[in-house]
Amino acid sequence: MVRLEERKSLTRHLPIEILPPPRNAYIPLIQHIGKPCTNLVVAARDSVTKGQKIATAQAQIFSPVHASVSGEVTAIQPWPHPVLNRCQTIVIAHDGKDETANKDTRSDQEIARLTADEIRHIVFEAGVVGMGGASFPTHVKLNPPKPVDTLIINGAECEPYLTADDRLMVEKTNEIVKGITLIAKCLNATTVYIAIEDNKPEAIAAFQHAIRNTQYSIRTLKSQYPQGGEKQLIKNVLHKEVPRGKLPFDVGISVQNVATVFAVYEAVYLYKSLFERVVTVTGSCIANPKNLLVRIGTPIQELINACGPLDEEPAKIIIGGPMMGIAQYTDLVPVIKSTNGIILMNAQEAEELKEQPCIRCGACVRECPAGLMPCLINLACEKNLMVQAKEYGALDCIECGICNYVCPASRNLLQTIKRAKLEPPK
Numbered sequence: 001m002v003r004l005e006e007r008k009s010l011t012r013h014l015p016i017e018i019l020p021p022p023r024n025a026y027i028p029l030i031q032h033i034g035k036p037c038t039n040l041v042v043a044a045r046d047s048v049t050k051g052q053k054i055a056t057a058q059a060q061i062f063s064p065v066h067a068s069v070s071g072e073v074t075a076i077q078p079w080p081h082p083v084l085n086r087c088q089t090i091v092i093a094h095d096g097k098d099e100t101a102n103k104d105t106r107s108d109q110e111i112a113r114l115t116a117d118e119i120r121h122i123v124f125e126a127g128v129v130g131m132g133g134a135s136f137p138t139h140v141k142l143n144p145p146k147p148v149d150t151l152i153i154n155g156a157e158c159e160p161y162l163t164a165d166d167r168l169m170v171e172k173t174n175e176i177v178k179g180i181t182l183i184a185k186c187l188n189a190t191t192v193y194i195a196i197e198d199n200k201p202e203a204i205a206a207f208q209h210a211i212r213n214t215q216y217s218i219r220t221l222k223s224q225y226p227q228g229g230e231k232q233l234i235k236n237v238l239h240k241e242v243p244r245g246k247l248p249f250d251v252g253i254s255v256q257n258v259a260t261v262f263a264v265y266e267a268v269y270l271y272k273s274l275f276e277r278v279v280t281v282t283g284s285c286i287a288n289p290k291n292l293l294v295r296i297g298t299p300i301q302e303l304i305n306a307c308g309p310l311d312e313e314p315a316k317i318i319i320g321g322p323m324m325g326i327a328q329y330t331d332l333v334p335v336i337k338s339t340n341g342i343i344l345m346n347a348q349e350a351e352e353l354k355e356q357p358c359i360r361c362g363a364c365v366r367e368c369p370a371g372l373m374p375c376l377i378n379l380a381c382e383k384n385l386m387v388q389a390k391e392y393g394a395l396d397c398i399e400c401g402i403c404n405y406v407c408p409a410s411r412n413l414l415q416t417i418k419r420a421k422l423e424p425p426k
C-alpha cells in the first residue's frame with residue numbers, strides 16, 4: 001500500500017449541497033455490472049414520475065434503472081457514457097414539477113417485520129448497486145452463496161480528492177446505521193465493523209456516538225491506498241486473507257460501501273429508488289469545489305457550472321478518483337450510480353496521472369465480465385505479441401472498459417486489447 005497526497009482539504013469541510021434537477025436527464029441503460037436493462041418499461045412521449053422504474057432486464061445479474069426527474073421521455077438513443085464511451089440512454093425532459101412515484105415512508109414497526117427476502121426484493125426494485133465504484137447489484141451481494149457472519153462497512157474512501165462518502169458519514173450517520181442493521185439482517189451477520197481511515201475524524205466521532213447502543217464496532221485505519229479495496233480492507237480489519245480467485249463470502253465476510261448502505265436505508269425506509277447520489281466536484285481548475293447531491297442522469301457540465309467559474313481550462317476531466325477514475329472526452333456524460341467524483345485537473349496534475357506499472361492487484365481479472373485476464377493480454381500487446389494476446393482471449397473482450405475502470409495503476413488496458421483485436425489474422 002502507498003501513501004498518496006490526499007488533496008481532500010478542498011472539499012472535506014463542505015456540507016452537501018443540493019444541485020437543482022437537470023432540464024434533461026440522461027439515464028443510461030447500463031449502470032451496473034451485469035446485463036444491460038434492455039427491457040424498456042417506457043417509450044418516447046410517455047410521462048414519468050421521479051423514481052419510476054423505466055428499464056429492466058431478464059437476467060440473474062442486473063439492476064433496474066429509474067427516472068430521476070418527472071417529465072416526458074423525449075428519446076431513447078445512444079449517448080456518451082462515463083465508462084462505456086456510448087450507451088443506449090433514456091432522455092427525460094424535466095417538467096419542473098418533480099412529481100414522485102411514491103410519497104410513503106415505512107414505520108420502524110413495519111421495518112422490523114420485514115424478512116431478509118423482502119428487504120432484498122426492495123433493494124433490487126430500488127436499483128441499488130455498489131456505489132463505491134464497483135456497481136455490482138446489491139441485492140445479489142446480499143444473498144451470498146455461502147454463509148456470512150461478518151459485515152464490514154467500507155468508509156475508507158482512500159482515493160485522493162474524494163470526500164462524498166466522508167460528508168455522507170458525517171451528515172447521515174444515523175441513517176447509515178439503520179441501513180447497516182438492514183444489511184446485517186439480510187446476511188445474518190453477527191459481527192459488524194465500520195472501517196474508516198484516520199483522516200476522517202469527524203466521521204469517526206459521529207459513528208462513535210451513533211452506534212453507542214449497538215453491538216457494532218469502529219475500526220480506524222491508516223490512510224493509505226488502496227485501503228478501500230475489499231481484500232485490503234478485510235486484511236487490515238480482520239487480519240484475514242481472501243485467497244486468490246476467491247471472494248469475501250468464501251471466507252464468511254461481506255463488504256458494503258457507506259453510500260450503498262445509505263441507498264439501502266432510503267430504499268427500505270423511504271420507498272426511494274436510487275435516482276440521486278453525492279458527488280465531489282473538485283480539482284485545481286475549479287473556483288468553488290463542492291460536495292453535491294445530484295440526480296442520476298445530470299450531465300457533468302451542469303455540476304461543473306455549479307462549481308465555477310473555471311480558474312483555468314482543465315487538461316483532463318476525470319470521473320471517479322484519480323487512481324481508478326476514467327478520463328472523459330466530453331462533459332455531456334451523465335452522472336451514473338457509481339459516479340462519486342468529478343476532478344478537473346490542470347496540466348501539471350494530469351501529468352501525474354501517467355500510466356504506472358501494473359501492481360498485479362488482480363482487480364481487472366476479478367471484474368472482467370468476459371472472464372479474461374486483461375493485465376496479461378495487455379502485457380502481450382505491449383510486447384507486440386498479438387497472436388499470444390488473442391490466445392489469451394482478446395477476441396472475447398466485449399470492450400466494456402471495466403478493466404480500465406478498476407485499474408489502480410491507470411493502465412489503459414482496453415486500448416491495447418482493442419489493438420490486438422484489430423490486428424488482422426496471420
Ligand code: SF4
Pocket residue numbers: 367368369370371372374396397398399400401402403404413414417
Ligand atoms: S478485457 Fe474487455 S471485457 Fe474484460 S473488462 Fe476489459 S474491456 Fe471489459
Ligand code: SF4
Pocket residue numbers: 357358359360361362363364365374375403406407408409410411413
Ligand atoms: S493491469 Fe491494473 S487492474 Fe490489472 S492487475 Fe495490473 S494494476 Fe491491477
